Amino acid sequence: MRDAYHEDLDSLTDKLVEMTRLVRSAxxxxxxxxxxxxLQLAESVISQDDAVDRxxxxxxxxxxxxxxxxxxxxxxxxxxxxxxRMGADLERMGDMAEHVAKIARLRHPESxxxxxxxxxxxxxxxxxxxxVTKAGSCVATRDVESALELEQDDDAMDGLHRRLxxxxxxxxxQHGVEPAIDITLVGRYYERYADHSVRVARDVVYLVxxxxxx
Amino acid sequence: MRDAYHEDLDSLTDKLVEMTRLVRSAxxxxxxxxxxxxLQLAESVISQDDAVDRxxxxxxxxxxxxxxxxxxxxxxxxxxxxxxRMGADLERMGDMAEHVAKIARLRHPESxxxxxxxxxxxxxxxxxxxxVTKAGSCVATRDVESALELEQDDDAMDGLHRRLxxxxxxxxxQHGVEPAIDITLVGRYYERYADHSVRVARDVVYLVxxxxxx
Numbered sequence: 001m002r003d004a005y006h007e008d009l010d011s012l013t014d015k016l017v018e019m020t021r022l023v024r025s026a027x028x029x030x031x032x033x034x035x036x037x038x039l040q041l042a043e044s045v046i047s048q049d050d051a052v053d054r055x056x057x058x059x060x061x062x063x064x065x066x067x068x069x070x071x072x073x074x075x076x077x078x079x080x081x082x083x084x085r086m087g088a089d090l091e092r093m094g095d096m097a098e099h100v101a102k103i104a105r106l107r108h109p110e111s112x113x114x115x116x117x118x119x120x121x122x123x124x125x126x127x128x129x130x131x132v133t134k135a136g137s138c139v140a141t142r143d144v145e146s147a148l149e150l151e152q153d154d155d156a157m158d159g160l161h162r163r164l165x166x167x168x169x170x171x172x173x174q175h176g177v178e179p180a181i182d183i184t185l186v187g188r189y190y191e192r193y194a195d196h197s198v199r200v201a202r203d204v205v206y207l208v209x210x211x212x213x214x
Numbered sequence: 215m216r217d218a219y220h221e222d223l224d225s226l227t228d229k230l231v232e233m234t235r236l237v238r239s240a241x242x243x244x245x246x247x248x249x250x251x252x253l254q255l256a257e258s259v260i261s262q263d264d265a266v267d268r269x270x271x272x273x274x275x276x277x278x279x280x281x282x283x284x285x286x287x288x289x290x291x292x293x294x295x296x297x298x299r300m301g302a303d304l305e306r307m308g309d310m311a312e313h314v315a316k317i318a319r320l321r322h323p324e325s326x327x328x329x330x331x332x333x334x335x336x337x338x339x340x341x342x343x344x345x346v347t348k349a350g351s352c353v354a355t356r357d358v359e360s361a362l363e364l365e366q367d368d369d370a371m372d373g374l375h376r377r378l379x380x381x382x383x384x385x386x387x388q389h390g391v392e393p394a395i396d397i398t399l400v401g402r403y404y405e406r407y408a409d410h411s412v413r414v415a416r417d418v419v420y421l422v423x424x425x426x427x428x
Contacts, residue, residue, distance in 0.1 A: 181394060181395070
């Protein structure tokens with residue numbers, strides 16, 4: 001049987017994995033809400049971000065308890081330090097999904113995304129989902145090799161993000177300023193979401209190896 | 215004479231205050247670089263962000279040492295937890311200043327900001343500087359009252375940020391899509407910079423009182 005100390009440590013990992021599940025679902029629904037101008041779905045993302053924030057608060061409380069009562073060393077200490085960082089990253093990923101959903105809500109009943117850009121936004125949403133799914137699996141399994149892969153996967157997001165700007169800055173752009181602004185912000189939210197996923201994966205590498213990837 | 219433990223704790227505060235100085239200088243120079251299309255100044259902001267990142271790395275290392283060797287409790291433990299969070303916020307503020315400087319560099323020798331919007335951008339830069347100056351002073355003095363004031367000061371930034379959007383979405387906007395995108399991003403960078411300052415101040419409240427402001 002595990003003692004209370006190890007149960008608390010395990011609960012940190014469990015809650016981080018649960019956070020990755022929630023923010024994966026949030027970005028998935030936010031992308032659909034944005035593309036389909038689905039107000040109800042957008043509202044669900046916005047109202048459910050509280051659950052992500054609550055999990056992070058619980059993680060912080062557990063860490064405080066652990067540090068006050070025990071003197072964790074080595075990998076346990078690294079788990080505590082990285083859980084704080086990973087929790088903060090995942091909380092921001094929830095915020096990014098919420099921001100996307102708010103743009104969907106703002107433009108409803110229209111879609112904020114002109115038809116010719118929808119495939120790109122869909123792809124950004126899918127990359128975001130893949131990244132967070134992988135990050136969650138790395139947190140659960142502590143698999144360093146797949147954690148290191150995330151950085152490459154993120155390159156695809158950066159490439160799409162650049163292509164998105166080429167589209168809105170092209171001389172044939174006919175949708176005016178407002179959609180350009182929406183797309184600029186949406187693009188940044190997806191790109192930040194992906195960056196935070198990579199940071200979570202990098203923290204898994206640090207957790208396991210004790211040093212940060214180059 | 216202070217022992218090594220308390221010296222380490224003090225060094226955390228010193229380094230956080232030093233980070234606020236560096237990121238204050240960074241946003242100040244970035245704003246000037248943006249308004250004056252000053253390439254050299256923009257480059258200085260971009261190249262000097264490393265110093266901010268290094269300080270945060272040092273803070274993390276000190277925290278790790280402290281936690282591995284000692285068992286801090288109460289306010290010491292809260293300092294360690296909040297130093298990690300404040301350091302992360304300040305590091306992001308450095309990134310925001312760097313992003314502003316990169317837009318200045320991208321549009322050089324033009325200014326990214328049309329003349330009629332310069333007063334607003336200048337004001338956003340000044341609010342950002344005031345916020346981080348106050349936040350730095352709160353970290354140094356642990357003054358809860360002025361830490362709580364920061365939230366109100368940030369309202370001015372949010373108001374300006376909204377007015378900025380009104381300008382670029384106005385039917386009389388004549389500068390086309392590219393400046394609108396630059397301004398959208400710049401506006402978001404200042405607003406995020408301000409948000410992070412507020413988070414630093416909120417962490418000072420938690421550090422001193424043991425509970426987060428409502």
